[in-house]
Amino acid sequence: MIPLAAVRRTVSALALAALAGAALVSPAHAQEEPLPVSVTGPDRVNLSLQPEPGEPGEPGEPQIELGLRAPGEPVPDEDGITWPIHTGEYTVTVDASSLAGVAAVDFSRLGGWRGCSVDGLVATCSRDEIYAGRDYNDLGGIRLDATDESAAGDFGTIEITAAGEGLAFTGHTVDVLVGGPELLMKRLTEPEGFRAGDTFRAPLGFRNAGGLGGDGVVLRIFGSRGLSFPSAFGNCWYDPRDPDDVFGRSTALCVFDGEFAGGTAYGLSAPFPIETAGFALHDVMSYGFSAVPAEQARELLAEGDYRAGDGPELELVRVPDADPADYTRYAETDFPTTNTFDLDLTGERLRARKGSTVSVDIGFTNHGPAWLALLRSGGEPIGFWVDLPPGTTATTVPESCRPGWEGAEGDYLCFIDTPILEDASRTFTFGLRVDEVIKNATGRAFFAYTMPNEGNPANDSGTIVLNPTGEH
The missing domain is CATH 2.60.40 (Immunoglobulin-like)
Structure with missing residues (x-):
């Protein structure tokens, strides 16, 4: 057990590092022999005494992800292949002996597909390649769990060292505190x-x-x-x-x-x-x-x-x-959950002769007052359908539209990226060739369903009419 003041300093430093949002990284050294390589990972872990939610018996995610950082950054060659900057066997030793009676240690995800040899609370991993930077040098993860013997204030460390010919390793220490502020x-x-x-x-x-x-x-x-x-x-x-x-x-x-x-x-x-x-x-x-x-x-x-x-x-x-x-x-x-938007689709009424090609504009507008963000789905687009007037063939199609399929709602499906601002507007232009002149040949643009918070479903579709009767 360590003094309470030291425990608080340990936990506070952990939270401060999270607040900063990024670890400070020393600038890369110029390549030299032996090659300088540092072990990377979290400095501290605050191990909760509270059971994590999830399926009973299912292992939790590792709290500790380890890796190596070598000078420079990985750069692929002209063939797109990234080569290691060092080849030759080296070993990484993870010593969690001081966690005996403090926490249970799971090394099963350490070393990736190669695995590591484990003797009690010490794991030894053998590797033979090191890449520039950090991205390609993962060592895997370590899972820690409180046991029936764990008590608030229990403290231990995990020491990670490495050695290999032609390599100068800087090790790493992970402090583990049980039951700190949560x-x-x-x-x-x-x-x-x-x-x-x-x-x-x-x-x-x-x-x-x-x-x-x-x-x-x-x-x-x-x-x-x-x-x-x-x-x-x-x-x-x-x-x-x-x-x-x-x-x-x-x-x-x-x-x-x-x-x-x-x-x-x-x-x-x-x-x-x-x-x-x-x-x-x-x-x-x-x-x-x-x-x-x-x-x-x-x-x-x-x-x-x-x-x-x-x-x-x-x-x-x-x-x-x-x-x-x-x-x-x-x-x-x-929140708020009760506001509404007004998505409006409009078409056109045109005259056209047989064999001619006409441009038909489908208008989209959001009359608000609300925006449509879909923030929880990461800006997933919404779609509307277009049915062409009979007797026509599309010769040009907007980039954001694609042909329908058998059994689809319409001839073409068009996408609108979100967020859609409260005053957004856009035009989708189709080029239509008139293969047969049909009076009042009618198509439409429409949403297949009424979206939640749509305040005016009446204008969720617009008509496309070729050769309408009654016009001069």
Whole structure:
């Protein structure tokens, strides 16, 4: 067992590294003999005493992924082949002996398809190639699990060393702490009757499900295009969304001093306001608390592009008798859910002689007020169908359209990329050859079904009429 202060420093450094978002990498050395190679992997693992969700008996994912980093970056030759910069046998030794009685160690995914020889809590892996950079030098993963003997505050290390002729290895150490601070977030739901343009006053909070407390917390909040953070709390920093990036998100980070205890819940001294735009629909908001010393967090934020708030400060307030069922590992919600968009398809009425080719424009417009983002599906396109007027053949087809198939809804299926902004419009132009003149030859463009949140299904189709009667 190590002193509580040292445990807190270990966990805080782990969370601070996650807050930074990327590890610092030393510049590559000029190639020399022996070849300098470093072992890569996480510096620390906070091993939860809480069982992970999943199928009983199913192994969890490795918390530790190991690899090697060599000078330079991999560059394929003219044939597209990437060659190693070193060939020759070397060994990697992973020594987890100090985790005896602390955690169970699973080496089964270490070494990839080659595997590694295992003797108790020591694994030895033999390899014979090293590539430039990191991408092609994976060593595999290690899974750790708490056991009946594990207790909060138990601590150990995993030492990774390597050796081989013509190679100068820099080893790596992974610190493992059991039952450190484990912050679960309060679940959020859209308020009843909430509408686009309203402000969601989010009751954010966390419960420390770990066995140990900590000193200092950072709150990070994200919001997609239709969400913004209007307040400027004095202990928060803000990074607004790039207005030209429809997939961009606004970010706010708030730093809190003071200790928090294990097994205890905390909430903000005031709800965090999140404004919604008039076009907002199923926008995504997520948040998370991390155990990070406040002083270190402020230093990190001062180096970035965040704008410091100048209003009153938020505080953390202990929440007595909190229900553990109200907290989750990942907290996010989509709102508002009741806004509507109006997708409109229009066709044309044209006269054409037999054998002639005419251009037919199919118009698409979103009259709003909402955008159609489909953020959860990663911007998956939506599609509409086109039936050609009888007696015609398509000679040119828009790039985003393709022929239908046997039993399909129409002759052509056309795709519209999402997000579709609240005022989006687009034209799809078909070239049609008139093989036979038919009065009132009618085709159409149409959606095969009414989408959720469609506010005006009546204009979800448009007609294409060739040689209409009654026109002069």
